[in-house]
Amino acid sequence: MRRALLPFVLMILGLAAVTPAGAVNPDEVLDDPVLEERARDISKGLRCVVCQNQSIDDSDADLARDLRLIVRERLVAGDSDAQVMDFVVDRYGDYVLLKPPFKATTYVLWFGPIALLLAAVFAVVSFYRGRAAAPAKAPADLTDEERRRLDKLLKDDR
Amino acid sequence: MGRIAYILPVAVFVVVSLFFLRGLQLDPKHIPSVLIDKPIPELNLPPLPGRDEVGLRTADIKGQVSLVNIFGSWCVACVAEHPMLLKIRKTGIVPIHGIDWRDDPAKGAAWLRKNGDPYDRVGADPDSHAAIDFGVTGAPETFVVDREGHIRYKHVGPITEEIWEDTLLPMIKELSR
Numbered sequence: 561m562r563r564a565l566l567p568f569v570l571m572i573l574g575l576a577a578v579t580p581a582g583a584v585n586p587d588e589v590l591d592d593p594v595l596e597e598r599a600r601d602i603s604k605g606l607r608c609v610v611c612q613n614q615s616i617d618d619s620d621a622d623l624a625r626d627l628r629l630i631v632r633e634r635l636v637a638g639d640s641d642a643q644v645m646d647f648v649v650d651r652y653g654d655y656v657l658l659k660p661p662f663k664a665t666t667y668v669l670w671f672g673p674i675a676l677l678l679a680a681v682f683a684v685v686s687f688y689r690g691r692a693a694a695p696a697k698a699p700a701d702l703t704d705e706e707r708r709r710l711d712k713l714l715k716d717d718r
Numbered sequence: 719m720g721r722i723a724y725i726l727p728v729a730v731f732v733v734v735s736l737f738f739l740r741g742l743q744l745d746p747k748h749i750p751s752v753l754i755d756k757p758i759p760e761l762n763l764p765p766l767p768g769r770d771e772v773g774l775r776t777a778d779i780k781g782q783v784s785l786v787n788i789f790g791s792w793c794v795a796c797v798a799e800h801p802m803l804l805k806i807r808k809t810g811i812v813p814i815h816g817i818d819w820r821d822d823p824a825k826g827a828a829w830l831r832k833n834g835d836p837y838d839r840v841g842a843d844p845d846s847h848a849a850i851d852f853g854v855t856g857a858p859e860t861f862v863v864d865r866e867g868h869i870r871y872k873h874v875g876p877i878t879e880e881i882w883e884d885t886l887l888p889m890i891k892e893l894s895r
Contacts, residue, residue, distance in 0.1 A: 609749060609855040610855060610856065612746060623846075623854075623856075626820070626845075626846035626849075626850060627850065629845075630846075630850060649752075650752070651752070651851060651852070652749070652752065652853050652855075653750065653752035655749050655750075
């Protein structure tokens, strides 16, 4: 039994070791693995302005390659990750950030879903509260007129 | 309460539809430039071989209203735009400076010899540094720069007769006053 499982375990471990390669060409890779790792991380957060829904790390566009090289150049020059990000944002705007920044113009984006959820919860709660607070009313007594008609009908039936 | 339960979903639907309708009309390719009203980037670009000895520097662009045009010999839309640039050059209203983007400078020079040369100054930008400093997303792109060297407008795509007449020319006249 254990023997039979081994190939599967190895296969799954093998798959886990595979990581997407992105679009980074071998000639772009920095010699320093630490810097290269930082460059990859930064690149994954930057939108390719040509293909828009890809990061520059994923994109094959020429402009994405240019930006990847510039990111690496800034890192080699000693910039911090934040400085590199700012460098790109200064030129292309917040638009290039795949994760929108948290600031006054994006509050709606960040709080909107939570506000909607709270509003929905409030609506549901108040709906059921309203139903519970007003139990079905017992039917009112018959008026004298109605009782007379009822008696008459019952009598006729006999 | 009863009536709201019926009206509310319809109201929500209408509001969401309006947002979608607006969304359909927006062009995702249009990215507003963050560089409007900012000074042009520091430039010190080498010349194209055989064209001139100066290239393009920041100081060349300042002093009068001018256009800065991003082009490249690889750029198909630039070929379409080129006759318009030659025409603008002929009017003498505004100097046009070129940035030969992500291009072999020799090819850029050959391209200008073949298609005509509407530019005052041209700088070579083979490694995209100047283009990225300008926040360029594609070619051609054209920037209107005022006397003080501030970017006032960015046009993405080829300049057409219409864009020149309706947008660029009035703006240049206004800025030149």
